[in-house]
Amino acid sequence: MIEKMKFLSITGPKKDIDRVVEVYLKKYEIHLENALSELSSVHDLTPFIEANPYKDILNRSEELIKKIGSDNMPAKRKMSPEEAKEILENSLSMLDDLNDERLDLKTKRTHLTELTSQIEPFRSMDFEIKKILNFKFIKFRFGKIPYEYYDKFSKYAYDNLNTVFFECNNDENYVWGIYFVPASLSIKIDAIFASLHFERIMLPNEYEGTPQEAYEALNIQIDEMNIQRKIIAKKIKSKLKKDADDILLAYKILSSLSQNFDVRKLAACTKDKQQVFYILCGWISERDTKRLLSEIKNDPDVYCFIEEINENTTSKPPTKLKNPKIFRPFEMFIKMYGLPAYNEIDPTIFVALTYSFMFGMMFGDVGQGLCLVLGGYLLYKRKKLNLAAIISCAGIFSTIFGFLYGSIFGFEEILHPVWVNPMKDTMTVLYTAIGFGVFLIIIAMIISIINGIKARDIEKIFFDTNGIAGLVFYIVVIAIVLLAISGNTLPSIVLSGTGIGLPLLLIFLREPLTRLIEKKKDLIPGNKGMFFLESFFELFEVLLSYITNTVSFVRVGAFALSHAGMMSVVLMLGKAEENPNFLIIILGNIFVACLEGLIVGIQVLRLEYYEMFSRFYKGNGKEFKAYKNQL
Incomplete structure (x- = not known):
């Protein structure tokens, strides 16, 4: 069976539209139509144009809600839209500050990790890095050379060159080390090492002590930063846990208001003297009509008009099935x-x-x-x-x-x-x-x-x-x-x-x-x-x-x-x-x-x-x- 429908129009002061949506549209089953197209014969109608003030803060709050989790239930208390916005803004500000700290620590940790990976192959050298970096008459080159070329270099060329190669580490592919050469011969020796596919590693002037000491100091700093990041994560978790109920309630209230704002796309506005009114129109079932009218009758700011479906009705009534x-x-x-x-x-x-x-x-x-x-x-x-x-x-x-x-x-x-028996009859x-x-x-x-x-x-x-x-x-x-x-x-x-x-x-x-x-x-x-x-x-x-x-x-x-x-x-x-x-x-x-x-x-x-x-x-x-x- 198809439920009988009636066409209704709801109007009232423009500023009261959110209350009407909350009180009536969320209570009764009303199929909304675009008021501008449905009431095309009415003069002086304009679109209800207004920017949604809740959209931006709701988008920014999605990360907060994900961190809290949807399993939590919001608090049950009254909260004004202004209070809800303030709660979300404060929580977002706190989260942004702590996230900035975490990001800064992450950047520093990444840099320290790079320094650690650079110095690690040279840890066996027992000499302060800064002293080497300050040599004036002796040139030095940190780097790695493929194992096969290093073997040839050691057997056939090393004894005939005015250079000292200090091997620090090796694996199945490379040998890491430092070679020293007089400054006057550096160009020639550099060319020979380059022909042997020596890959130079430029160490920054940020290391203190020997490579092993620098390596250990860097790891200590990295561990400290990891601890600081965990402390910040705990602060965020503790703060969100403490304010979870209020944050969820604020988000729920503003989400509801934001959804209510979408009704404005279907509404129209008209002006009577100095007062601006909204107009909403749509379809409501016959059985809900009496209840709605009896409730609106005591509301001084809302006016409702019900029309029977006839040949002059421009809109096509929607179908609402109602079966046992x-x-x-x-x-x-x-x-x-x-x-x-x-x-x-x-x-x-x-x-x-x-x-x-x-x-x-x-x-x-x-x-x-x-x-x-x-x-x-x-x-x-x-x-x-x-x-x-x-x-x-x-x-x-x-x-x-x-x-x-x-x-x-x-x-x-x-x-x-x-x-009957189907096969026999x-x-x-x-x-x-x-x-x-x-x-x-x-x-x-x-x-x-x-x-x-x-x-x-x-x-x-x-x-x-x-x-x-x-x-x-x-x-x-x-x-x-x-x-x-x-x-x-x-x-x-x-x-x-x-x-x-x-x-x-x-x-x-x-x-x-x-x-x-x-x-x-x-x-x-x-x-x-x-x-x-x-x-x-x-x-x-x-x-x-x-x-x-x-x-x-x-x-x-x-x-x-x-x-x-x-x-x-x-x-x-x-x-x-x-x-x-x-x-x-x-x-x-x-x-x-x-x-x-x-x-x-x-x-x-x-x-x-x-x-x-x-x-x-x-x-x-x-x-x-x-x-x-x-x-």
């Missing part, structure tokens, strides 16, 4: 196809009953049906999945048809069939499926006619393939077919021709007849020859659709036979009559239930969408979105 709880999960199928328009019939209950019935007929088994009922129910209770509830409902009908077929986990000897099952399909198609046509009446669509009511003309034609043809099959006397040719020919003629001429009733001048707009040609082929397509849609329901019976056949194969493989292999029987039941259950579910949904929805349902409705549910 047992049928609500099937709304999922409706929303997948498209919500019904406000003036359409909600097909949820129709779908729930027909889907479950056809599923049960195609998947009739007491044991497997009960498994679907129990499994779907437990899954729905735990995960709240609509599909699980649908499976459970379909399982109920599967269980019922299981008794009608006399089948429990594929065994057909345990229960006596209340109705094949034609009965197929005829019943087609008969049920005929019944559903007629119901779909009747719903289409009702929708046409609600929409005041003359063509859809009288001349459409799913209107009165189409319904009469279909019923007459079905009646003639039933009389012929049962061997009864057929009606006269004149009566049959009238019952078949006249509706087809009305369908063929539906456009000009509609224009005639609506008193439009040109009955056949455009090329008349093309009109008759198109109408002829459309009529031919209509006749085919009646046949194919009806025959399509044969699959309901066919899947009932398929299910019985697959289970007979499982029992044959499990040798149920001789020495039962229960493992094969159990696995076979699981396989059939999963595979065929999935296929049957899809096939039934296909019948709903293509054989029935296509006759009466457009699904072009607009979803009702209450402002309070979007927060």
